[in-house]
Amino acid sequence: xxxxxxxxxxxxxxxxxxxxxxxxxxxxxxxxxxxxxxxxxxxxxxxxxxxxxxxxxxxxxxxxxxxxxxxxxxxxxxxxxxxxxxxxxxxxxxxxxxxxxxxxxxxxxxxxxxxxxxxxxxxxxxxxxxxxxxxxxxxxxxxxxxxxxxxxxxxxxxxxxxxxxxxxxxxxxxxxxxxxxxxxxxxxxxxxxxxxxxxxxxxxxxxxxxxxxxxxxxxxxxxxxxxxxxxxxxxxxxxxxxxxxxxxxxxxxxxxxxxxxxxxxxxxxxxxxxxxxxxxxxxxx
Numbered sequence: 001x002x003x004x005x006x007x008x009x010x011x012x013x014x015x016x017x018x019x020x021x022x023x024x025x026x027x028x029x030x031x032x033x034x035x036x037x038x039x040x041x042x043x044x045x046x047x048x049x050x051x052x053x054x055x056x057x058x059x060x061x062x063x064x065x066x067x068x069x070x071x072x073x074x075x076x077x078x079x080x081x082x083x084x085x086x087x088x089x090x091x092x093x094x095x096x097x098x099x100x101x102x103x104x105x106x107x108x109x110x111x112x113x114x115x116x117x118x119x120x121x122x123x124x125x126x127x128x129x130x131x132x133x134x135x136x137x138x139x140x141x142x143x144x145x146x147x148x149x150x151x152x153x154x155x156x157x158x159x160x161x162x163x164x165x166x167x168x169x170x171x172x173x174x175x176x177x178x179x180x181x182x183x184x185x186x187x188x189x190x191x192x193x194x195x196x197x198x199x200x201x202x203x204x205x206x207x208x209x210x211x212x213x214x215x216x217x218x219x220x221x222x223x224x225x226x227x228x229x230x231x232x233x234x235x236x237x238x239x240x241x242x243x244x245x246x247x248x249x250x251x252x253x254x255x256x257x258x259x260x261x262x263x264x265x266x267x268x269x270x271x272x273x274x275x276x277x278x279x280x281x282x283x284x285x
Contacts, residue, residue, distance in 0.1 A: 001280065009199040015192075037069050069092070077131070109159065119159070154181045156182065163220035215263075241267070
């Protein structure tokens with residue numbers, strides 16, 4: 001009989017849990033209407049659940065002409081908060097404290113005269129927020145190859161999107177060390193990200209099938225899926241338990257489940273329940 005095992009570290013991190021708690025409180029206590037500025041976290045199911053609680057989604061400040069605006073966990077450029085306050089909106093800042101640490105590191109490196117390199121996904125909301133704290137004096141690279149063709153100064157400072165991998169950071173730094181005389185790295189990868197990646201890697205190395213639960217638009221969840229796929233070919237990334245196909249588990253002895261840092265525990269449990277109901281697998285916890 002197949003067994004289900006959930007990774008030792010999976011699901012919502014502290015920053016996401018804090019943001020969700022702030023949104024839930026705002027729904028009942030903040031000046032109405034209440035909106036998040038962009039998705040609070042990268043999980044479409046959670047966005048729908050918040051809407052049901054009375055927390056709407058404003059893509060821009062123009063979509064929230066009154067009431068309260070919640071700054072999402074990924075953070076924003078400083079000017080956005082100033083603009084929101086100028087419009088007399090009540091601002092609730094749910095930016096993850098670890099993301100704020102990246103903002104402070106970026107500001108420090110620029111202030112000290114380093115050319116700033118941000119290791120992360122160009123266009124990602126967190127990265128855009130980081131760039132806003134660097135006075136535009138930064139370049140974003142997602143891998144060492146992105147450095148090719150860039151003009152690199154002799155003094156380079158590096159910060160990292162919180163959900164990047166240590167391997168990607170190491171590759172970028174190694175490439176920079178061949179071109180700059182001084183490379184100062186402030187490793188801002190979140191420990192929760194590392195824990196989830198390590199736990200997913202360990203479980204995927206043993207599992208016959210891996211299920212990764214979380215938003216398809218979530219960078220950290222997609223990286224978990226990539227890590228799992230490298231170790232377990234039968235890896236499937238789903239946002240909702242209803243996407244799970246019983247055919248995936250044919251002949252499986254161990255079914256592993258992991259989830260991104262923007263995936264609530266209830267979503268993980270729904271996935272486990274769906275697998276048990278359709279395959280007869282038992283919970284190994």
